Every structure is written in structure tokens, then in C-alpha cells.
Amino acid sequence: MTSTIDRQQFPHGFTFGVATSSYQIEGATRLDGRGQSIWDTFCREPGRILDGSSGDVACDHYHRWETDLDLIRDLGVSAYRFSIAWPRVQPGGRGAANEKGLDFYDRLVDGMLARGLAPYATLYHWDLPQELQDEGGWASRDTAHRFAEYAAIVAGRLGDRVRSYATLNEPWCSSILSYQIGEHAPGLRDRRLALAAAHHLLLGHGLAVHAMRELVSADLGIVLNLNPAYPASDSPEDVLAARLSDGAFNRWFLDPVLRGEYPADMWEAYGADVPDVHEGDLAVTSGKIDFLGVNYYSRSVDSARGQVRPTESSYTQMGWEVYPQGLTDLLVRLENDYTLPPVFVTENGAAYPDELGADGVHDPERVRYFEGHLAAVAEAARQGVPVKGYFAWSLMDNFEWAHGYSKRFGLVYVDYGNQRRVLKDSALWYRALVTGTPTPVVVERAGD
Ligand code: FCB
Numbered sequence: 001m002t003s004t005i006d007r008q009q010f011p012h013g014f015t016f017g018v019a020t021s022s023y024q025i026e027g028a029t030r031l032d033g034r035g036q037s038i039w040d041t042f043c044r045e046p047g048r049i050l051d052g053s054s055g056d057v058a059c060d061h062y063h064r065w066e067t068d069l070d071l072i073r074d075l076g077v078s079a080y081r082f083s084i085a086w087p088r089v090q091p092g093g094r095g096a097a098n099e100k101g102l103d104f105y106d107r108l109v110d111g112m113l114a115r116g117l118a119p120y121a122t123l124y125h126w127d128l129p130q131e132l133q134d135e136g137g138w139a140s141r142d143t144a145h146r147f148a149e150y151a152a153i154v155a156g157r158l159g160d161r162v163r164s165y166a167t168l169n170e171p172w173c174s175s176i177l178s179y180q181i182g183e184h185a186p187g188l189r190d191r192r193l194a195l196a197a198a199h200h201l202l203l204g205h206g207l208a209v210h211a212m213r214e215l216v217s218a219d220l221g222i223v224l225n226l227n228p229a230y231p232a233s234d235s236p237e238d239v240l241a242a243r244l245s246d247g248a249f250n251r252w253f254l255d256p257v258l259r260g261e262y263p264a265d266m267w268e269a270y271g272a273d274v275p276d277v278h279e280g281d282l283a284v285t286s287g288k289i290d291f292l293g294v295n296y297y298s299r300s301v302d303s304a305r306g307q308v309r310p311t312e313s314s315y316t317q318m319g320w321e322v323y324p325q326g327l328t329d330l331l332v333r334l335e336n337d338y339t340l341p342p343v344f345v346t347e348n349g350a351a352y353p354d355e356l357g358a359d360g361v362h363d364p365e366r367v368r369y370f371e372g373h374l375a376a377v378a379e380a381a382r383q384g385v386p387v388k389g390y391f392a393w394s395l396m397d398n399f400e401w402a403h404g405y406s407k408r409f410g411l412v413y414v415d416y417g418n419q420r421r422v423l424k425d426s427a428l429w430y431r432a433l434v435t436g437t438p439t440p441v442v443v444e445r446a447g448d
Contacts (some may be wrong), residue, residue, distance in 0.1 A: 005371055007436045009378040015118070015389030016434040017079030018072060018411065019347050021125035021169065023055045024398040026085065028062035032100035035091025037127035038137065042185035051404035058399045060419050065108055071412060071421060072395060073115040076435035080117045081346060081391045082108070083125035083169065086150055093129030094146050097153045105154070109161050118163040120346075120391070122223060123151050123208065125169040126184070133186055138175060138197035141276075144204035151208035155215040162218050166293050166346065167208045170225040171201040171253055183402050192273040199275035202256050206284035222257060223293030223346045226250050228330045229300045237304035244269060245302045258338045260286035291388070293346035294334070296373070299326035316369070317351040317407055324372035331380035331387055342388045348373050349393035351400070351407040354424060361413045361424040362443045370426060374433070392430060396421060 023039050043054030061068055072080050086093065088101030105121075112119045124147065132143050147167075155165065168174070178184040180194035188194075209220045227249045231242040247266040255263050260282045267274055298320035301308045313321045327348070334340055350369040354361050374390065381387050397410035405416060411427035414420075425442050432439040 005375045005378065005433065006439075007433060009375075009382075011381050011388075013388070014381075015079050015344070016430075017077045017081055017118075017120065017389065017391040018075065018395040019081035019120075019391040019393050020061075020395050020398065021083040021122065022085035022088075023058070023125070023127045024394075024400070025059040025061040025396070027055065027057040027060045029054075029056050031062065032088070032104065033091055033098040034085065034101060035087035035093070035098075036130040037085065037087045038130055038133045038185040039127050041130050041133070042187060045187070048185075048187060049402055049404045051406050053399065053404035055399045057416075059396055059414055062104065064419065065104075066111060068395070068421075069108075069111045069115055069117065072117060074431075075395075075411070075427060076431045078116065078118060078434075079120055079163070079389065079391070080112055080395075081120040081122065081166075083122040084154055085127050086124065086147075087127060087129045089153060090129065090150055093132035093143075094149070097157075102153075102157045105158060109158055113161060119158075119161065120164045120166070120344075121154070121158065121162045122166040122169050123147075123154060124167065124174070124204075126174050126178075128174075128185075137179075137186060138200050138204075139179065139193045141200055141203070144200045144207055147204035148207035148211045152211040152215060155212040155218075160216050160218050162216075164219040164221070164291065164344075165212060165216070166221055166223045167205040168201055169223045169293075169346075170295060171198060171205070171222075172225055172249060175201055176248070191270075195270060195273050195275045198252065199256075199277060199281070202253070202285040203281055205257070206287045209287050209289060210284070219290035221289040221291035221293060221341065223295060224250075224253050224257075225295040225297075225347075226254075226330055226334075227296075227298065227300055228326045228333070229302050230326075232301050232303035232308045235304070238302065241302040241304050242300075245300055245307075249300075254334075254338065256282055256285040257289070258286065258292075258340070289341055291342045291344055292334075292340060293344050294330070295347035295393075296327045296330060296345060297348065297350075299323045314365075316365075317353055318403075320350075322350070322369055322372070324369075324376040327373055327376040328379045328383075331377070331385040332383055335380075335383075335385045340386060342386050344389040344391070345377055345387065346391050347393040348390070349409050351409050354397075354408050354413055356413055356415060356422060361422055363424045363426050364442050364444050366411075366424070366426040367429045367442045370430060 175198035
């Protein structure tokens with residue numbers, strides 16, 4: 001298999017990076033004053049995590065960060081998107097900073113700079129301090145204010161050494177998936193609480209941006225997971241189903257941030273469950289941002305009878321349809337429907353059942369996934385979307401939330417028995433792409 005995409009197809013100055021998040025890789029959940037997070041609690045509840053595991057050890061990145069940064073540098077990328085664990089910085093979610101927690105990120109950022117990697121920090125990738133959850137978590141308006149204080153502490157310490165600060169990662173997940181669907185911490189099933197959580201997350205985002213503006217001149221923005229919705233047929237019922245799916249997943253988050261309003265059709269559809277929006281809130285949620293981060297994994301195909309799984313498509317181990325065209329469509333649609341700041345694809349990637357063999361890890365499906373989606377990004381740029389960078393999810397295999405360690409998303413394989421890191425074929429392929437060297441021939445899996 002030879003590659004059809006190369007670096008020349010991306011705009012000048014395009015950033016290539018890799019991404020991770022704190023709870024998924026760090027481990028050391030009780031070290032140096034770190035408080036407990038809602039994920040520590042959730043993992044201890046029987047039946048929540050597929051393999052009964054937790055992030056207690058994960059990739060042991062807290063101790064291995066220097067060699068992990070070497071690994072990133074050696075991949076040839078110029079940027080690293082990581083996240084900061086709020087309970088390391090403020091163990092109970094409020095009050096004075098835990099200096100040892102801040103020290104860790106201080107060293108990490110300096111370590112990136114020393115290796116020529118631009119730090120792209122995310123302040124909230126789901127590890128809320130448990131003490132704030134005990135007071136209602138994101139369903140409580142006060143959490144938005146606590147988040148802005150935490151953001152200011154981090155920005156005050158790391159300052160402009162960080163190139164870019166994203167406030168939130170995927171607020172759809174930390175509200176709907178967590179408070180309505182119950183699959184993520186805190187595991188509730190209540191739509192009214194979920195919509196309150198979503199509003200307070202977006203409010204916290206706006207308050208945090210405002211607080212950080214005073215302290216840094218780094219780029220400030222937010223990361224949304226977007227899932228373009230396609231109707232299963234031209235019937236008005238299916239078209240409406242796709243519109244509602246787009247409204248719930250995408251517009252409910254895009255519109256308050258980029259337009260300062262909630263989408264009217266969804267507001268009506270949610271009836272009595274809509275959040276309590278105070279005067280001025282939407283001016284806060286829609287304060288100026290310097291970039292929009294887009295996480296894209298798949299699309300949905302909707303019909304009046306629910307979601308449809310196209311039979312001709314291929315699927316990842318998560319059961320997600322591989323649909324690169326959706327990424328071009330999504331980026332072009334964002335450019336058409338909104339006044340966009342610069343856009344970064346902050347996550348994109350795939351889980352497959354990798355096996356470590358004597359001659360490495362052959363993951364041709366993942367190579368094809370990246371190849372297709374990078375081509376989709378290049379095409380969106382060609383069509384005029386201001387897309388400035390791409391971060392592969394993920395640097396290495398890690399704790400995949402409710403799936404535990406059963407799903408591997410890494411470019412780098414992690415042998416959890418001994419914490420050895422092994423570059424998969426996809427890592428060699430990505431390195432060749434970003435460094436502009438000929439891409440290696442990818443070994444097909446037997447039977448492919
Ligand atoms: C995204 C998350 C990320 C990872 C990928 C597979 O929703 O942001 O942490 O779990 O999915």
C-alpha cells in the first residue's frame with residue numbers, strides 16, 4: 001500500500017501534532033497532593049468500566065514524561081496537545097493551588113519547549129475534582145466560576161510558554177454522555193441535569209477565557225466533538241431526524257459559542273428540560289475565541305426510526321463508521337454557517353485490535369484511516385476553510401474511559417505489563433508524512 005497524501009497538500013505553516021489527556025495516561029492518581037476526580041470514583045463503581053480497570057497506573061506518564069516527550073519529538077511533529085488535571089492543581093476544586101501539581105505541568109511544558117514542541121494545553125478533559133461533584137458538579141452553576149478560577153491559576157503559572165489553551169474538551173461528552181446517557185462519570189441519567197451541565201460548561205468556558213485574557217496573550221479557544229448527521233433518505237421524516245441529531249450533538253454547542261444563542265428548534269424540542277439561562281450568559285459563552293478545536297471520529301446516519309448503520313461501510317473496533325468525507329463536509333459546513341476563527345482538528349483517530357509481534361505492530365487499517373482523514377482535511381483547506389493544524393488521537397494506547405484498556409487508539413503501542421512503548425506502523429507512516437520523507441510501505445495484515 002503506498003500513500004496518496006503528502007505534506008505538500010497542506011497549507012504553508014500547517015501544524016501536525018499528537019494528542020493525549022491527563023486521566024488517560026498519567027497514572028499516579030494519589031501522588032504529590034492530587035485530589036480525587038470523578039473518574040477515580042466512577043472507576044471504583046462496579047460495572048462502570050468494561051474491564052474493571054482505572055487510570056490509577058495508565059501509561060505511568062507521570063513518571064515517564066521525559067521519555068514520552070522524546071518519543072513525540074522523534075515522531076517529527078511540532079506540537080503536543082495534552083491536558084491538565086484540575087485535581088492536581090486544586091485538589092478539592094477550589095482555593096489555593098497545590099504547588100507540586102503545578103510543578104509537574106511546569107516541567108512538562110519546559111520539556112516540550114526544550115524539544116521544539118509547541119504546547120497545546122486543554123484545561124478540562126473530564127477529570128473534575130470529586131468535591132465539586134459532591135456539590136452538584138457541572139449541574140451546579142457555581143462550578144463555572146470555580147473553573148474560571150482554576151483556569152486563571154494555570155495561566156498565571158504557565159503563561160505564554162503554552163502556545164494555545166483550550167478550555168474544555170468535548171462538552172457534549174461531559175454533559176450529555178455523563179449526565180443523560182450515564183456512560184461517563186458521574187454516570188447520571190437525567191436530561192434536565194445534562195442540559196444544565198452543558199450550559200454551565202459553556203458558561204465556565206466563557207468565564208475562563210475572560211479571566212485568562214488578562215494574564216496571557218496565548219491563543220484561547222474550545223474543543224468540540226462534532227458528528228455530522230446525514231438523513232438515511234430524502235423523506236421529510238428522515239431529514240427531520242438528521243436535523244434534530246445535528247441540533248443535539250453539534251448546534252447545541254456551536255451556536256452558544258459562535259452565535260451567542262441556543263438553536264430555537266432544539267430549545268422547543270427540549271421543552272421543560274431547557275437550562276436556566278441568566279441575562280448576559282450568552283454574551284459570556286460567545287466571547288471572542290482565537291481558535292475552534294474540532295474532534296472528529298465519525299458521522300451519524302439518521303432515520304425516523306433511529307440511527308442507521310450503512311452496510312457497505314467499514315467500522316473501527318469502537319463500532320464507528322469510517323467516513324472521511326464527513327470531515328470535509330463538516331469543516332466546509334462550519335465555514336459556511338458560522339463566522340469561524342482558525343480551526344484545528346484537535347482529535348481524530350481509530351481503535352483496532354492491535355497485536356504486538358516479533359516485528360512490531362502492523363496496523364494497516366489505522367494507516368488507511370489517518371490517510372483518508374488527513375486527505376479530507378487537506379481538501380477542506382483547499383476549499384478555503386481556515387484549518388491550521390491536525391492532532392492525531394492518540395500518541396499512545398491509553399485508558400479509553402468506559403472501555404478501559406480494551407481499545408487501543410495509539411500511534412504507539414503500550415505493553416501495559418512492562419510499560420514498553422513500540423511504534424506501530426501507523427507511527428512510522430505519520431512520521432514520514434509530517435517530516436516529508438517517503439512514506440513506508442505498510443504491511444497488510446494476513447487475511448486483508
Ligand atoms: C474522544 C475523547 C478522547 C478519546 C477519544 C477516542 O471523545 O476526547 O479522550 O477517548 O474520544
